[in-house]
Amino acid sequence: MNEMETYRRRVEEAATFLTARFRERPEIILIMGTGLGGLAAHLDNPQTIPYAEIPHFPRSTVTSHAGNLLFGTLGGKRVAALQGRFHYYEGYSARELTFPVRVLSQLGAGMMLVSNAAGGLNPAYAPGSLMILRDHINLIPDNPLRGINIDAWGPRFPDLSAAYDPELIDRIMACAAKLGLANMECGVYVAIPGPSLETPAETRYLRQIGADAVGMSTVPEVIVARHAGLKVLGVSVVSNVNDPDNQQPILLEEIIAQTEQTAARLVRLLLEFFKEL
Numbered sequence: 235m236n237e238m239e240t241y242r243r244r245v246e247e248a249a250t251f252l253t254a255r256f257r258e259r260p261e262i263i264l265i266m267g268t269g270l271g272g273l274a275a276h277l278d279n280p281q282t283i284p285y286a287e288i289p290h291f292p293r294s295t296v297t298s299h300a301g302n303l304l305f306g307t308l309g310g311k312r313v314a315a316l317q318g319r320f321h322y323y324e325g326y327s328a329r330e331l332t333f334p335v336r337v338l339s340q341l342g343a344g345m346m347l348v349s350n351a352a353g354g355l356n357p358a359y360a361p362g363s364l365m366i367l368r369d370h371i372n373l374i375p376d377n378p379l380r381g382i383n384i385d386a387w388g389p390r391f392p393d394l395s396a397a398y399d400p401e402l403i404d405r406i407m408a409c410a411a412k413l414g415l416a417n418m419e420c421g422v423y424v425a426i427p428g429p430s431l432e433t434p435a436e437t438r439y440l441r442q443i444g445a446d447a448v449g450m451s452t453v454p455e456v457i458v459a460r461h462a463g464l465k466v467l468g469v470s471v472v473s474n475v476n477d478p479d480n481q482q483p484i485l486l487e488e489i490i491a492q493t494e495q496t497a498a499r500l501v502r503l504l505l506e507f508f509k510e511l
């Protein structure tokens with residue numbers, strides 16, 4: 235069996251397992267990034283499955299990420315939530331790390347909402363801002379669709395002219411305005427491979443190529459979701475803002491603390507958004 239056939243069989247086995255476990259199909263896939271696992275506490279009627287119990291699921295190697303799949307409802311919508319994601323810097327290929335998204339997309343969800351913690355590059359941003367993703371730049375030297383295309387899953391050359399759904403962006407920005415949330419931004423996310431953080435020269439470069447925030451995730455998952463035909467909405471918690479002319483050390487503890495502090499605002503926004511969806 236070739237590599238893609240093996241991958242396909244694994245995806246199908248995991249999807250079959252989850253279909254047997256949960257009778258109701260999720261409408262929305264929710265990916266909870268660094269510091270955002272607390273969103274899980276807001277799910278109604280949650281059912282939890284550790285990743286380790288799901289056939290072929292990867293294992294998280296990062297302590298700031300739990301490893302659970304949750305099914306439940308949020309604002310009345312059926313959600314499959316990934317509490318803990320996988321990153322390129324952990325050693326996974328882009329295809330391996332997007333395995334959960336591929337599996338959940340097979341269960342019939344029509345939308346994916348992805349969150350992450352990111353570093354601000356736009357000097358107008360403040361730490362603790364929420365940035366809705368308008369677009370992305372992939373600097374991770376891999377693509378989850380590299381290799382033989384499985385036509386049943388999506389097209390060989392998926393269009394990314396509107397990777398982040400413009401209507402969903404308008405709606406969530408309208409929700410933020412309605413709630414009167416401060417520091418709401420809409421910008422471009424650039425994904426770097428990590429795990430080392432940016433040098434001042436790299437920060438300057440990432441800003442010059444058009445990015446407003448930088449992180450080490452999200453783009454591979456978005457590519458798979460778009461390939462599978464899901465509408466995508468992305469939101470970054472801007473945990474720190476990097477000034478290349480006065481670069482301060484970027485500390486993981488501070489990223490997590492700031493993200494957790496901002497998570498409450500994100501939860502309010504998402505609950506309102508899901509209610510109105």
Ligand code: HPA
Nearest residue numbers: 351352353448449450489
């Ligand atoms: N750089 C990259 N990833 C990040 C950062 C950053 O400054 N902050 C949070 N995730």
